[in-house]
Amino acid sequence: MADDKKQSRPDFSNVQSGSSSTAPSPAQDGGAGATYVVKPGDSLSKIARHHYGDAGQWHKIYEANKDRIHDPDHIEPGWTLRLP
């Protein structure tokens, strides 16, 4: 007899994550700091809230990714954004 262990696998697709460091990023050498891969349903303010604890910091992400983001209200899932 099988146990009732056959449960559906949990869905982790909406997990939000972020990071920060007391050490500087090597950005001045052309390197990258933290990056974030846009997930479905994300917005710049949502990402800012999770990474900086303040949705109002969305413009920092926008400024750091102006080469890719032309309209701050439009980001695509799968894009890798730099997080300054």
Add this chain to the structure above:
Amino acid sequence: MRFDHRAAAVALCLTVAAFTGACQKNGTQTSSTSGTEGTTPSAQGVQVARVDLGTSLANDNTVATQTNTFLPNQTIYASVVTNGSAPSAELKTRFTYQDGQVVDESTRTIAPSGQAVTEFHVSKPDGFPVGKYKVEVFVNGTSAATKEFEVKST
């Protein structure tokens, strides 16, 4: 006069070892933080001193409230303390669920000079499933530390 081949072989090995550091069949030592061979020695000096888990952070990125048990709706912070200096070192965390499913992978490239504290955090709007989890920390792709934790409903 008899020529002892075995003694000669040992002598030869010892001589070669003196020049190359070879002949270490036992107790081979490698640098735990070595990065990719042949590249710049960028992150060779960065080691993970410790990883703390908790529900909130202090201003210096250390964990303010340490715990290994979380509620489903709490944000889980992993504070990684590193020592050493490097012009570039990639820290990565991989959070996994008890069934091996990857919950999240995040990387952060840092240029530390001395001790640094880097925090990684994860949250799930609809709550993490109850169960056992693990966070593994990598420095330049090499596993450097692992910490287990649990999500409980109460």
